Amino acid sequence: MQLSEIMYKQAIQRLQDYRHMYDYEKRLSTFSDWPFTENCNCTPENMAKTGFIHRPSENEPDVVCCFFCLTELEGWEPDDNPWTEHSKRSSTCGFLNLSGSVNDLTVEAFLRLEADRIKCFYADDRVFSTLVLYSVDEARKATTKRLLEYFSNQHHCSIDLESEL
Ligand SMILES: [Zn+2]
Secondary structure, three states: OOHHHHHHHHHHHHHHHHHHHHOHHHHHHOOOOOOOOOOOOOOHHHHHHOOEEEOOOOOOOOOEEEOOOOOEEOOOOOOOOHHHHHHHHOOOOOOOOOOOOHHHOOHHHHHHHHHHHHHHHHHHOHHHHHHHHHHHHHHHHHHHHHHHHHHHHHOOOOOOHHHHO
């Protein structure tokens, strides 16, 4: 498997995994190993409320990521306010700007929100977006070719396919 293919699969996996993170409890459960738990602003509860999930790595133990806009932040201090930090970095985040709970949205509003989330993902992941554009373009070419072949068979004429694609 090529590297780009692996990265594409990982990207798709992340897109699907994060879809479940609309659920506050699921976001909260990612903070089981979070250093700031009491007498501070950036408690797991406050982090999860603002859309963050904990994605620690060996070198960066306090990295969090907004499941929606994919903004990543690290270097937290106990007094940091997660909502303020999130909004400083990503003021247009669709999740941050929800006026109420996700559970109160109509199906239509939720679908619109989910489309916005996918757009964020698309903008963030270059491998993913390049491969999607490539496959859309391949599909378009194949359809054009099929139509032209059908047309030329129907009308018993020949068309220079390469120049039409
Ligand atoms: Zn966000």
